[in-house]
Amino acid sequence: MFSRNHRSRVTVARGSALEMEFKRGRFRLSLFSDPPEDTELQRKLDHEIRMREGACKLLAACSQREQALEATKSLLVCNSRILSYMGELQRRKEAQVLGKTGRRPSDSGPPAERSPCHGRVCISDLRIPLMWKDTEYFKNKGDLHRWAVFLLLQLGEHIQDTEMILVDRTLTDISFQSNVLFTEAGPDFELRLELYGACVEEEGALTGAPKRLATKLSSSLGRSSGRRVRASLDSAGGSGSSPILLPTPAVSGPRYHLLAHTTLTLAAVQDGFRTHDLTLASHEENPAWLPLYGSVCCRLAAQPLCMTQPTASGTLRVQQAVEMQNWVRVHGVLKGTNLFCYRRPEDADTGEEPLLTIAINKETRVRAGELDQAPGRPFTLSISNQYGDDEVTHTLQTESREALQSWMEALWQLFFDMSQWKQCCDEIMKIETPAPRKPPQALAKQGSLYHEMAIEPLDDIAAVTDILTQREGARLETPPPWLAMFTDQPALPHPCSAASVAPAPAWTQPLPWGRPRTFSLDAVPPDHSPRARSVAPLPPQRSPRTRDLCSKGQPRTWLQSPV
Amino acid sequence: MSYIPGQPVTAVVQRVEIHKLRQGENLILGFSIGGGIDQDPSQNPFSEDKTDKVNGWDMTMVTHDQARKRLTKRSEEVVRLLVTRQSLQKAVQQSMLS
Numbered sequence: 001m002f003s004r005n006h007r008s009r010v011t012v013a014r015g016s017a018l019e020m021e022f023k024r025g026r027f028r029l030s031l032f033s034d035p036p037e038d039t040e041l042q043r044k045l046d047h048e049i050r051m052r053e054g055a056c057k058l059l060a061a062c063s064q065r066e067q068a069l070e071a072t073k074s075l076l077v078c079n080s081r082i083l084s085y086m087g088e089l090q091r092r093k094e095a096q097v098l099g100k101t102g103r104r105p106s107d108s109g110p111p112a113e114r115s116p117c118h119g120r121v122c123i124s125d126l127r128i129p130l131m132w133k134d135t136e137y138f139k140n141k142g143d144l145h146r147w148a149v150f151l152l153l154q155l156g157e158h159i160q161d162t163e164m165i166l167v168d169r170t171l172t173d174i175s176f177q178s179n180v181l182f183t184e185a186g187p188d189f190e191l192r193l194e195l196y197g198a199c200v201e202e203e204g205a206l207t208g209a210p211k212r213l214a215t216k217l218s219s220s221l222g223r224s225s226g227r228r229v230r231a232s233l234d235s236a237g238g239s240g241s242s243p244i245l246l247p248t249p250a251v252s253g254p255r256y257h258l259l260a261h262t263t264l265t266l267a268a269v270q271d272g273f274r275t276h277d278l279t280l281a282s283h284e285e286n287p288a289w290l291p292l293y294g295s296v297c298c299r300l301a302a303q304p305l306c307m308t309q310p311t312a313s314g315t316l317r318v319q320q321a322v323e324m325q326n327w328v329r330v331h332g333v334l335k336g337t338n339l340f341c342y343r344r345p346e347d348a349d350t351g352e353e354p355l356l357t358i359a360i361n362k363e364t365r366v367r368a369g370e371l372d373q374a375p376g377r378p379f380t381l382s383i384s385n386q387y388g389d390d391e392v393t394h395t396l397q398t399e400s401r402e403a404l405q406s407w408m409e410a411l412w413q414l415f416f417d418m419s420q421w422k423q424c425c426d427e428i429m430k431i432e433t434p435a436p437r438k439p440p441q442a443l444a445k446q447g448s449l450y451h452e453m454a455i456e457p458l459d460d461i462a463a464v465t466d467i468l469t470q471r472e473g474a475r476l477e478t479p480p481p482w483l484a485m486f487t488d489q490p491a492l493p494h495p496c497s498a499a500s501v502a503p504a505p506a507w508t509q510p511l512p513w514g515r516p517r518t519f520s521l522d523a524v525p526p527d528h529s530p531r532a533r534s535v536a537p538l539p540p541q542r543s544p545r546t547r548d549l550c551s552k553g554q555p556r557t558w559l560q561s562p563v
Numbered sequence: 564m565s566y567i568p569g570q571p572v573t574a575v576v577q578r579v580e581i582h583k584l585r586q587g588e589n590l591i592l593g594f595s596i597g598g599g600i601d602q603d604p605s606q607n608p609f610s611e612d613k614t615d616k617v618n619g620w621d622m623t624m625v626t627h628d629q630a631r632k633r634l635t636k637r638s639e640e641v642v643r644l645l646v647t648r649q650s651l652q653k654a655v656q657q658s659m660l661s
């Protein structure tokens with residue numbers, strides 16, 4: 001029968017050279033094989049390092065404050081994860097070296113201590129109330145002081161973040177939409193919650209001064225470059241560098257400060273909303289300080305695996321009626337707080353109703369027994385529950401002594417898990433799989449002309465010139481190939497073309513581009529050219545294959561249509 | 564260095580967004596288009612703008628009819644064009660000299 005808690009062991013072939021080496025004490029199997037969990041962690045670490053490099057590059061390329069804030073947040077999360085994974089790898093290596101001396105993998109025997117099953121922990125509907133003082137409404141009138149905040153959540157070595165939210169004094173709470181799910185929590189988990197904040201506007205009390213100076217400068221600079229300076233200042237500034245000069249990309253971006261933190265444990269888990277205290281970590285002098293009320297509301301749910309996954313299953317026989325002779329064969333599945341007895345093994349998957357359901361909870365008592373009256377299958381399992389004044393006992397026959405042992409073991413493990421996970425085992429708490437979060441607003445690709453091209457109707461080509469100067473540099477001496485699209489005549493020496501080929505003034509050689517040839521379903525012009533005569537005419541059913549340069553005839557029309 | 568129709572080309576372009584006007588039951592743009600890959604370019608009286616893209620649809624290799632159809636879709640109220648102009652190159656050249 002299947003039982004969850006039996007771990008499979010690494011096997012070494014008998015009589016192999018490897019086994020001989022082990023026997024000689026040369027190697028330890030644990031050192032020899034890299035546990036798969038470590039390679040997984042290493043892979044995650046490498047991934048975060050790459051992400052961090054990407055975030056640094058993105059931050060350096062950002063020109064807008066909001067982009068820089070998102071990039072800095074990514075960087076912060078990457079850094080935290082890197083530290084956490086490295087710490088975990090270190091811990092595991094140490095445990096490997098220290099903990100396993102002398103113990104051979106072939107040593108059998110049940111583990112001395114039972115360990116509880118893991119579970120999924122999900123925190124959602126996070127809300128942090130704010131407490132604006134009256135003065136906040138009257139301070140800096142006109143300019144809405146804004147903050148960018150997000151939460152960093154850590155459980156074990158796993159770190160996750162919420163989305164970044166912009167906060168101003170019109171909000172009474174910071175509400176995060178994210179659901180954050182941790183899949184490998186033990187009942188002794190510690191979920192650390194950290195709130196980080198940064199100013200959206202440039203930090204420092206001098207925000208006013210450079211703006212005025214820059215405005216003065218901008219009017220004395222050229223029209224378009226001046227406009228650029230003003231535009232960059234208006235759009236929440238550059239990335240932390242001095243705004244007086246034309247913005248230069250700086251690697252240092254906005255700074256996030258830790259505003260508050262708290263740690264949640266199993267005691268905080270509840271299938272509903274609860275309020276927890278926050279430890280405030282910053283004070284009013286901090287530029288990113290926010291008036292937090294001091295608490296956080298959330299729904300913290302936990303689903304231990306014993307509640308959602310079957311812990312044991314196998315063949316059993318139950319008594320249909322009081323008479324001992326009538327034993328019915330069933331497929332038993334121990335899951336959560338119930339032992340389901342299905343008529344057939346497939347019923348468990350198809351959702352059929354079980355023949356019998358026996359409740360298993362903290363009050364249930366279980367006994368192993370042997371029946372003399374039932375020869376051949378004497379091993380029984382008795383499960384007793386108290387319902388009010390009545391005690392109801394179910395007696396089940398197991399296939400063999402080993403099967404009985406396995407069932408007892410599974411039940412003991414379940415009781416242990418229940419004692420550890422406590423309120424989480426009363427009923428299954430619903431956890432919604434978090435929807436994949438939308439990536440932050442598409443960041444304009446740097447280097448793209450389109451990012452800069454906001455040409456107003458009154459702007460003239462001078463605006464384009466400026467932008468192009470920045471982008472193209474002084475590379476272009478020869479006319480670019482695309483200008484060939486604008487020549488009046490095709491440059492291909494064409495025996496049939498009426499006018500002589502006159503290449504555009506800038507070029508001295510004829511361009512060998514062919515006249516575009518497509519096959520249109522529209523009316524085909526008559527074929528007059530001597531050149532085309534040598535090519536066999538194509539069948540008329542052919543649909544326009546615009547990638548083919550098929551010669552059919554030269555179009556003689558220039559159609560115009562109103563749109 | 565040449566322009567070969569059918570081959571990819573890099574050009575300096577300008578993005579134009581036009582909201583269609585309502586004329587009776589129809590949505591119109593208010594101008595005319597000419598040309599198409601199946602038309603004779605030597606008869607082009609203008610050589611001002613070339614349209615590369617309409618609302619994401621590629622226009623570099625379309626017939627006149629296809630181009631017209633893509634611009635006059637009933638369901639689209641806004642048309643976003645990528646347009647290239649010869650004068651854009653002049654702008655680049657001017658900026659090189661200055």
